[in-house]
Amino acid sequence: MHDLVLRAARLRGHDRPVDIAIDAGRVSALGAEVARGRDERDLAGRLVVPGLWDAHVHFSQWARTRGRLDVSGVGSVAEACARVRAVAADGMMVGFGFRWATWTEAPTAEALDAARPAPTVLLSGDLHTAWVNTAAALELGCAPGLLREDAAFAVERALDRSPATRTELAEAVRAASSRGVVGILDLDFADNVASWATRIADGVDGLRVDAGFYPDLLDARVAAGARTGLAVDGTHGLLRHGPLKVITDGSLNTRTAHCVDPYPDGGTGMQSVAPADLAALMGAAHGAGIACAIHAIGDAATAIALDAFAATGADGSIEHAQLVSDVDIPRFAALGVTASVQPEHALDDRDVADALWAGRTGRAFPLRALLDAGARVALGSDAPVAPLDPWIAMSAAVHRTRGGRAPWHAEQSVTFDEALAASTRPGIAVGAPADLVAVDTDPWTAGTDALRATPVALTLVGGRVTHAAS
DSSP: OEEEEEEEEBOTTOSSOEEEEEETTEEEEEESSOOOEEEEEEOTTOEEEEOEEEEEEOHHHHHHHTTSEEOTTOOSHHHHHHHHHTOOOOSOEEEEEEOOTTOSSOOOHHHHHHHOSSOEEEEETTSSEEEEOHHHHHHHTSOSEEEETHHHHHHHHHHTTSOOOHHHHHHHHHHHHTTTEEEEEEOOSSOHHHHHHHHHHTTOOSSEEEEEEOGGGHHHHHHTTOOTTOBOTTSTTOEEEEEEEEEOBOOTTTTOSOOSSOOTTSOOOOBSSOHHHHHHHHHHHHHTTOOEEEEEOSHHHHHHHHHHHHHHOOOEEEEEOOBOOGGGHHHHHHHTEEEEEOHHHHHHHHHHHHHHSTTTGGGBSOHHHHHHTTOOEEEOOOBTSSOSOHHHHHHHHHHOOOTTOOOSSGGGOOOHHHHHHTTBSSOSOTTSBOOEEEESSOGGGOOHHHHHTOOEEEEEETTEEEEEOO
16 A cells, blocks of 8 residues: 555646555656555646755745835835835834835935834845844944945844744745745755754754855865765755855846946946855865855856856856856856756846846846756746745746736747756656645646746645645
């Protein structure tokens, strides 16, 4: 008798529904007459697809942001301050989501002080800027005003000294499971191995997690023999050591993404890690069997990152790759470097990109070009920068639009098959992990909005139900 049998599942490429048997966390049989199971679920012809992965998440940030003041969509300093002023709250207030690149007035501490004298911090939608009032600066030990890059990251770390609660984390895991997510690459500014080992032991165990880390932990990871992909003891196979994450440039909205051509107001952004230092870090990681996840948004930063992969032979990914020079597109496949991209950012940033990267947006978020050149593409959200919801990412990749607007550079769109392949790991086959998702509609035929909102009926991680719609 099987552990679990899913009856009447519809699989892409099969003429009729099949039964899926699961034993010891893996698919053990596919067919029309599978034996009985201790647990059986009738899918009534629902489509089943492989479990979904988000290839770039800041999970603790995402868990906390879900309860923070939403300042996305505000269009000016005055609107942001009005949003803050309208909320009655004691103590530290943290908001998230403002994007100020095209505002006519720069955010200041004085404006935020006038809106709320109590400690207040607003984090930008790309997490590369923190807007801090005077009281918050005193409490966090930073300067007041508009802080960018490393100064902003220091604010985020200071805020995380009060970590997400178990309830916040568990609710965020459940929300991800309800969207068919079975696994994430967590790139929080933390010791994610220790954090997730504790969470899993505490029952927050609905996701598979690859735990990335930053250069400050590299020596310790090397000394511990923490090779990428190695399972962490005592976590039931859910937690694995992930890649070294290195942030080499800034972001588009902060005008710090390192670009070949200047921004309209001058400057080409910033390279926060010198090429020689980047190669040294990557070489040390590669020598220890650790992959590298290199943040590079501008075309200049992307070229430097590819050069470092070429020089070191390292395995891994370029995270974001939002603007890529034509000559660098084929280098991803040639070097075996994954393009880890977040398609929803293209829709968040299309107007800013048109303004700040005028004349170059044909090679911004170049998913079609990368795939046509043979690159491996992985889709993610960069949550909380975009929602932790692969259906949103896939819709953005396929349709390149939302909200009824014309598609933005539709020539860079991908097919749904390609988007799904970039959002999943093993397929559905005998012997594969039983990480499965059943959906109520057909995503292959869904329009933009319908694909974003694809209803998920059932999610399994290793044959264990992590979400079942009522």
